[in-house]
Amino acid sequence: xxxxxxxxxxxxxxxxxxxxxxxxxxxxxxxxxxxxxxxxxxxxxxxxxxxxxxxxxxxxxxxxxxxxxxxxxxxxxxxxxxxxxxxxxxxxxxxxxxxxxxxxxxxxxxxxxxxxxxxxxxxxxxxxxxxxxxxxxxxxxxxxxxxxxxxxxxxxxxxxxxxxxxxxxxxxxxxxxxxxxxxxxxxxxxxxxxxxxxxxxxx
Amino acid sequence: xxxxxxxxxxxxxxxxxxxxxxxxxxxxxxxxxxxxxxxxxxxxxxxxxxxxxxxxxxxxxxxxxxxxxxxxxxxxxxxxxxxxxxxxxxxxxxxxxxxxxxxxxxxxxxxxxxxxxxxxxxxxxxxxxxxxxxxxxxxxxxxxxxxxxxxxxxxxxxxxxxxxxxxxxxxxxxxxxxxxxxxxxxxxxxxxxxxxxxxxxxxxxxxxxxxxxxxxxxxxxxxxxxxxxxxxxxxxxxxxxxxxxxxxxxxxxxxxxxxxxxxxxxxxxxxxxxxxxxxxxxxxxxxxxxxxxxxxxxxxxxxxxxxxxxxxxxxxxxxxxxxxxxxxxxxxxxxxxxxxxxxxxxxxxxxxxxxxxxxxxxxxxxxxxxxxxxxxxxx
Numbered sequence: 001x002x003x004x005x006x007x008x009x010x011x012x013x014x015x016x017x018x019x020x021x022x023x024x025x026x027x028x029x030x031x032x033x034x035x036x037x038x039x040x041x042x043x044x045x046x047x048x049x050x051x052x053x054x055x056x057x058x059x060x061x062x063x064x065x066x067x068x069x070x071x072x073x074x075x076x077x078x079x080x081x082x083x084x085x086x087x088x089x090x091x092x093x094x095x096x097x098x099x100x101x102x103x104x105x106x107x108x109x110x111x112x113x114x115x116x117x118x119x120x121x122x123x124x125x126x127x128x129x130x131x132x133x134x135x136x137x138x139x140x141x142x143x144x145x146x147x148x149x150x151x152x153x154x155x156x157x158x159x160x161x162x163x164x165x166x167x168x169x170x171x172x173x174x175x176x177x178x179x180x181x182x183x184x185x186x187x188x189x190x191x192x193x194x195x196x197x198x199x200x201x202x203x
Numbered sequence: 204x205x206x207x208x209x210x211x212x213x214x215x216x217x218x219x220x221x222x223x224x225x226x227x228x229x230x231x232x233x234x235x236x237x238x239x240x241x242x243x244x245x246x247x248x249x250x251x252x253x254x255x256x257x258x259x260x261x262x263x264x265x266x267x268x269x270x271x272x273x274x275x276x277x278x279x280x281x282x283x284x285x286x287x288x289x290x291x292x293x294x295x296x297x298x299x300x301x302x303x304x305x306x307x308x309x310x311x312x313x314x315x316x317x318x319x320x321x322x323x324x325x326x327x328x329x330x331x332x333x334x335x336x337x338x339x340x341x342x343x344x345x346x347x348x349x350x351x352x353x354x355x356x357x358x359x360x361x362x363x364x365x366x367x368x369x370x371x372x373x374x375x376x377x378x379x380x381x382x383x384x385x386x387x388x389x390x391x392x393x394x395x396x397x398x399x400x401x402x403x404x405x406x407x408x409x410x411x412x413x414x415x416x417x418x419x420x421x422x423x424x425x426x427x428x429x430x431x432x433x434x435x436x437x438x439x440x441x442x443x444x445x446x447x448x449x450x451x452x453x454x455x456x457x458x459x460x461x462x463x464x465x466x467x468x469x470x471x472x473x474x475x476x477x478x479x480x481x482x483x484x485x486x487x488x489x490x491x492x493x494x495x496x497x498x499x500x501x502x503x504x505x506x507x508x509x510x511x512x513x514x515x516x517x518x519x520x521x522x523x524x525x526x527x528x529x530x531x532x533x534x535x536x537x538x539x540x541x542x543x544x545x546x547x548x549x550x551x552x553x554x555x556x557x558x559x560x561x562x563x564x565x566x567x568x569x570x571x572x573x574x575x576x577x578x579x580x581x582x
Contacts, residue, residue: 058571
């Protein structure tokens with residue numbers, strides 16, 4: 001297999017710009033390793049991915065990304081305290097069983113956390129619920145019976161959990177329903193953002 | 204598997220790497236010489252000498268990892284992995300496999316003749332350490348004119364050698380693959396080996412290790428040791444699937460003979476083992492595993508932290524000889540030393556022996572990992 005061309009999915013590209021160059025990155029739910037591969041090749045980073053899907057693990061290995069086939073809910077104690085500069089949890093928090101524990105572990109392992117999450121509180125979702133249907137959208141594309149998502153949160157609820165854990169929001173990038181970053185003038189994000197990317201640190 | 208290229212006929216070479224005048228210095232400080240080493244190589248060493256991969260074998264393995272010996276019906280023990288077009292592709296890699304120090308398949312071991320006395324070493328052979336295997340492997344590389352390895356790969360005791368190598372001489376390895384191994388045996392692991400050794404040493408034909416001078420072999424002990432060990436190499440499901448409770452075809456009525464198919468299988472395994480393995484080697488090599496505890500050494504990971512090695516650690520989910528926890532422990536120590544580590548726990552129903560079998564996900568992983576190693580080259 002030849003190395004993939006270094007063009008990143010837009011959501012990963014957004015996160016790549018939030019990771020300082022030459023830093024040590026742990027990517028939880030790294031998929032095929034595209035983000036880490038990009039950071040290692042283009043930004044002089046080192047790092048490790050964690051992924052539970054066997055086919056994605058194999059793809060990450062082929063891409064040359066160190067990857068551990070582990071369960072985020074159970075296995076993060078394997079990583080040493082303060083052993084990474086940045087810990088990424090991208091589009092994954094909704095799929096884990098114990099998000100509070102995982103966030104605590106992330107804060108133990110790294111100093112800078114990057115977390116992205118779909119917004120269940122999006123107006124479109126609320127309207128679907130009002131009409132008696134489970135919400136589906138670009139960010140929540142699954143039927144209720146085959147979704148990998150276990151946890152549904154609004155941005156406001158998610159930020160409550162960050163506060164409870166003592167995590168300070170250094171930066172929040174709201175994404176439109178189409179997944180595009182929106183400007184600073186964007187209001188009522190909990191109603192209008194399809195998802196958000198947070199940069200967190202410990203207060 | 205799609206590719207089934209065979210290496211065809213291969214030979215074992217034997218080279219004297221240490222002599223009585225220039226002996227091997229063991230980790231214990233004792234010296235040993237002469238030391239002969241049996242080895243095989245497959246593929247072609249590149250002009251830049253940058254495509255060498257060293258295979259470390261397990262407790263009862265040998266230098267014959269792949270291809271066929273003249274007249275043999277069965278290929279080498281890792282032939283499903285090594286060959287043209289196979290995951291460890293000999294069209295690209297130069298593969299080396301050597302019989303361990305202390306072994307009995309051409310490399311000097313406790314049943315070799317001590318030239319100083321003209322007699323078999325027996326229990327006078329020095330106790331060995333994992334580091335001694337690595338010392339000898341390194342001497343073989345020097346003999347072959349190879350300074351650095353693109354990768355070292357080993358399963359079980361072989362994986363333990365790879366770990367030792369990477370921790371002591373990380374500059375010599377760019378990549379290290381450790382499969383179904385352990386960095387510290389549990390009491391249960393040691394207990395199994397203890398029973399095996401007791402069976403050998405309590406055999407009346409053991410003669411304090413001088414059995415060959417008496418023209419005998421501690422057959423009963425060695426056979427029992429192998430039968431018991433073999434139980435630990437397979438999972439319970441593997442035994443059930445292979446044999447269930449099928450009666451042995453020659454059973455007439457219940458008794459204390461070979462009544463069940465599984466008993467026949469173990470009996471056969473024990474017997475064929477006598478043809479190819481030595482009781483003293485079993486004692487010496489199994490003891491090395493018992494004492495192996497590299498991460499307990501002070502500054503154990505300093506060298507590798509200064510010169511990171513790309514590690515691949517793999518376990519099999521039904522392996523109860525060296526369970527997944529053993530591999531996780533290795534991963535944890537290497538991760539804490541900030542090594543680039545890839546880890547997989549492979550679902551496979553065959554237990555510890557899975558590492559010798561062409562399990563698809565396992566071989567796909569090795570193929571992808573070796574492809575990547577080849578692409579990146581020496582560090």
